[in-house]
Amino acid sequence: MLFDTHAHMDDAAFDADRHEIIAALAQADISLLMNPGCDLPTSRNAVALSNQYDFIYAAVGSHPDAANLVNEELMETYRGLCQNNPKVKAIGEIGLDYHYEDVPREIQQRAFRMQMQLARELCLPVIIHERDAHEDGMAIVSEFPDVSGVFHCYCGSAEMANILVDKGYYIGFTGVLTFKNARKAVEVASSIPLERIVLETDCPYMSPEPFRGKRNDPSRLYRMAERLAEIRGLPVEEVQRITTENGKRLYRI
Numbered sequence: 001m002l003f004d005t006h007a008h009m010d011d012a013a014f015d016a017d018r019h020e021i022i023a024a025l026a027q028a029d030i031s032l033l034m035n036p037g038c039d040l041p042t043s044r045n046a047v048a049l050s051n052q053y054d055f056i057y058a059a060v061g062s063h064p065d066a067a068n069l070v071n072e073e074l075m076e077t078y079r080g081l082c083q084n085n086p087k088v089k090a091i092g093e094i095g096l097d098y099h100y101e102d103v104p105r106e107i108q109q110r111a112f113r114m115q116m117q118l119a120r121e122l123c124l125p126v127i128i129h130e131r132d133a134h135e136d137g138m139a140i141v142s143e144f145p146d147v148s149g150v151f152h153c154y155c156g157s158a159e160m161a162n163i164l165v166d167k168g169y170y171i172g173f174t175g176v177l178t179f180k181n182a183r184k185a186v187e188v189a190s191s192i193p194l195e196r197i198v199l200e201t202d203c204p205y206m207s208p209e210p211f212r213g214k215r216n217d218p219s220r221l222y223r224m225a226e227r228l229a230e231i232r233g234l235p236v237e238e239v240q241r242i243t244t245e246n247g248k249r250l251y252r253i
């Protein structure tokens with residue numbers, strides 16, 4: 001039993017075979033899946049998928065790449081989607097991305113704060129995307145001590161991960177964990193409490209070894225569980241069970 005805590009099944013990469021892939025996931029032991037949004041259209045698609053499949057849940061929100069479209073009217077629309085669809089379990093993905101910096105930093109920060117506020121108001125967890133923006137990310141998260149959630153596709157230090165754990169956050173690991181040069185991710189995965197680790201594919205991106213570079217899909221999540229079991233010196237069944245429980249606790253499912 002596995003929980004893919006971050007999968008973009010609404011992505012155009014799945015347009016040709018979305019239903020077939022989703023229908024085959026039970027065989028791959030994927031029993032739960034969280035599909036976050038990246039802007040309004042993808043958030044709507046995520047909600048539609050969650051209404052179509054029992055085991056799929058949704059999050060709504062605007063990724064830092066779409067931060068320039070975040071305004072009060074959009075918050076009102078997201079609020080409505082959350083209130084009218086019980087399978088919307090989080091606000092996300094939201095955050096900061098200074099790696100590509102497609103949108104100016106101040107606009108990203110403003111959008112991030114507005115969506116943290118929405119999460120606080122609706123008592124929902126957040127799904128945070130944070131890349132090369134550790135300092136500002138931590139500062140904004142600290143402004144909202146009553147909000148928590150997950151740092152997905154975590155790329156920070158072990159020290160920062162432990163601070164986030166103390167603040168109530170979970171840490172999400174993708175296929176990066178299986179890469180040969182994943183020294184940093186391995187260090188984080190071995191130093192934080194297992195009860196705060198969740199697994200994700202972030203598909204269609206981030207395929208684990210030995211599928212690196214190919215289109216990713218949730219059936220490959222077992223590779224992250226195998227690798228984490230290796231790192232922690234635990235049976236893989238134990239890691240599957242605990243990370244699934246963690247995901248359910250995180251999203252209150």
Ligand code: NI
Nearest residue numbers: 006008093202
């Ligand atoms: Ni994502």
